[in-house]
Amino acid sequence: MRSGYLLALGLAFLSVPLLAQSNDIGVGYSSAHLSTTSSDGSDVKFSSGHGYSASYNHFWTGHLSTDFAYTSLRSNGHIRVDGENVLDLGRMTTKVGTAIAQWHFKRGGLLDPYVGAGAAYVKGGTLNSSDLALSSIGSVVIEKKWGWAANAGVNLNLGHSLALAIDDKYVPYKPNSTSAASPLKLKLNPNILSAGVRFRF
Numbered sequence: 001m002r003s004g005y006l007l008a009l010g011l012a013f014l015s016v017p018l019l020a021q022s023n024d025i026g027v028g029y030s031s032a033h034l035s036t037t038s039s040d041g042s043d044v045k046f047s048s049g050h051g052y053s054a055s056y057n058h059f060w061t062g063h064l065s066t067d068f069a070y071t072s073l074r075s076n077g078h079i080r081v082d083g084e085n086v087l088d089l090g091r092m093t094t095k096v097g098t099a100i101a102q103w104h105f106k107r108g109g110l111l112d113p114y115v116g117a118g119a120a121y122v123k124g125g126t127l128n129s130s131d132l133a134l135s136s137i138g139s140v141v142i143e144k145k146w147g148w149a150a151n152a153g154v155n156l157n158l159g160h161s162l163a164l165a166i167d168d169k170y171v172p173y174k175p176n177s178t179s180a181a182s183p184l185k186l187k188l189n190p191n192i193l194s195a196g197v198r199f200r201f
Contacts, residue, residue: 024057024065026165028196032073032094035189043080044186049073049094053167053194063104067116067151069169071096071192077127089140090129094190096171097121098149109157116151122173124188136181143175155198163198 032049055069073096077089100118124142132138153167169192177184 022059022200024055024059024163024198024200026053026055026057026069026196026198028053028165028167028194030071030073030192030194032071032075032190032192034075034094035187037184037187039184041081042086044077044089044184045080046075046077046089046092046188049075049092049190049192053192053196055167055198057102057198059104059107062107065102065104065114067098067100067102067118069096069098069100071098071169071194073190073192087135087137088129088131090127090132092127092142093125094188095123095125096169096190096192098151098169098171100149100151100169102151107155112155112157112163114151114153114155118149118151120147120149120171120173121145122147122171122175122190124173124175124177124186127177132179138180140177140179142177142186145173145175147172161200163200165194165196165198167194167196168192169194 030051030053034046037044051073053071057065057067059065073094078085079087098120100116102114102116104114123144127140149171151169156164171190173188
């Protein structure tokens with residue numbers, strides 16, 4: 001009898017964190033600032049990237065969660081000399097996947113700020129343009145890389161199942177680029193700002 005009582009008490013204790021678990025699915029619009037790479041008197045410059053993001057967030061406690069996100073961004077690249085565009089690099093599609101542990105300061109409140117850090121995988125793709133085809137450079141292949149990400153944001157909770165979100169991620173990304181010309185190490189380091197909605201269940 002006593003052992004059954006203790007077993008029931010233990011099961012009730014274990015069920016507390018399970019009851020506290022919940023999930024978020026988020027979608028949003030994303031933009032990103034990309035760094036400029038300088039080399040031999042010229043700059044490789046990409047415009048701000050624009051695209052979308054999608055995420056899945058699982059809460060283990062009222063404060064701790066794990067967030068898995070995917071972001072796709074498009075930006076136009078140029079080689080610049082003295083601040084002027086001299087060669088069109090074409091469009092770069094940057095795909096960023098992140099797995100981040102987040103700490104939420106006030107999940108039950110109207111405003112829920114959070115910070116986090118984790119792993120990132122970034123794919124820059126291949127650059128093609130008529131300018132590249134006519135030059136000695138040709139197509140440019142940008143290296144895929146694993147790295148890390150820093151994260152901060154805030155949720156505006158509109159109810160138990162809906163929130164508006166602003167999320168910022170900084171992802172250090174310095175890939176090698178290869179082409180018919182000399183290889184070049186790019187400094188892209190996207191800082192991704194997303195705004196969207198989160199649905200909870």
